[in-house]
Amino acid sequence: MQLKDNGLRFSPVTVALHWVVAFALLGILGLQLAIGHASGEALRTELTRVQNLLGLMLFLVSIYRFWARITAYHPLPVGTPNPIEVIISRSVAVALALAMVLLPVAVWASRAAAGEGVTLPGGWSMPTLLPVNAVLKDVVDLLFNIGASAFLAGLALHVFGAVKNHFLLKNNTLKRMLGKHVEL
Numbered sequence: 029m030q031l032k033d034n035g036l037r038f039s040p041v042t043v044a045l046h047w048v049v050a051f052a053l054l055g056i057l058g059l060q061l062a063i064g065h066a067s068g069e070a071l072r073t074e075l076t077r078v079q080n081l082l083g084l085m086l087f088l089v090s091i092y093r094f095w096a097r098i099t100a101y102h103p104l105p106v107g108t109p110n111p112i113e114v115i116i117s118r119s120v121a122v123a124l125a126l127a128m129v130l131l132p133v134a135v136w137a138s139r140a141a142a143g144e145g146v147t148l149p150g151g152w153s154m155p156t157l158l159p160v161n162a163v164l165k166d167v168v169d170l171l172f173n174i175g176a177s178a179f180l181a182g183l184a185l186h187v188f189g190a191v192k193n194h195f196l197l198k199n200n201t202l203k204r205m206l207g208k209h210v211e212l
């Protein structure tokens with residue numbers, strides 16, 4: 029099995045992990061809504077633990093994914109896009125992969141600086157390691173908010189690019205990311 033991307037195609041690992049990350053992110057956002065609407069404290073705690081577990085999985089998968097992205101060739105684009113668009117779309121993709129490593133770290137650091145552990149299902153919890161410090165928490169929260177806003181803007185551009193390629197340009201860019209073999 030092809031383990032890494034090359035100039036002609038994405039590896040099945042890249043394709044699978046791309047959608048694992050996309051669905052894990054969707055799960056985290058969905059759980060955030062559910063936590064906001066949860067009726068009791070016990071349910072809120074349990075949903076937060078599941079959300080933390082998803083965040084931890086996202087973080088671990090994303091370390092590999094970011095490394096794989098910057099150490100392998102990105103396959104040639106489908107069709108003949110403007111080179112500036114190719115540079116922008118690839119830079120955004122790398123930034124999205126990096127954000128999925130850095131944002132979970134910021135969440136963990138913020139909670140540690142507030143003196144809260146990140147708890148997981150089954151009573152497990154992540155080590156806090158950082159000192160309890162209100163200023164540190166404020167700085168980390170500010171960085172998280174800036175990073176999360178940039179991430180959401182990048183993600184919107186990324187999804188817009190995928191939709192534009194699929195529906196407007198009617199090429200195989202999205203189908204290739206869904207596993208279709210595309211001859212270049």
Ligand code: HEM
Nearest residue numbers: 042046049050053097121122124125128187190201202205
């Ligand atoms: C509905 C959601 C999404 C759609 C429709 C989508 C679509 C795509 C498509 C079509 C490509 C292939 C681009 C090419 O041929 O060069 C791609 C690549 C990529 N996407 Fe997404 N994407 C989505 C969500 C995400 C999310 C949530 C992330 C990260 C947080 C992400 C990160 C990446 C990265 C890093 C690549 C480059 C290939 C790789 O290393 O995985 N995407 N995406």
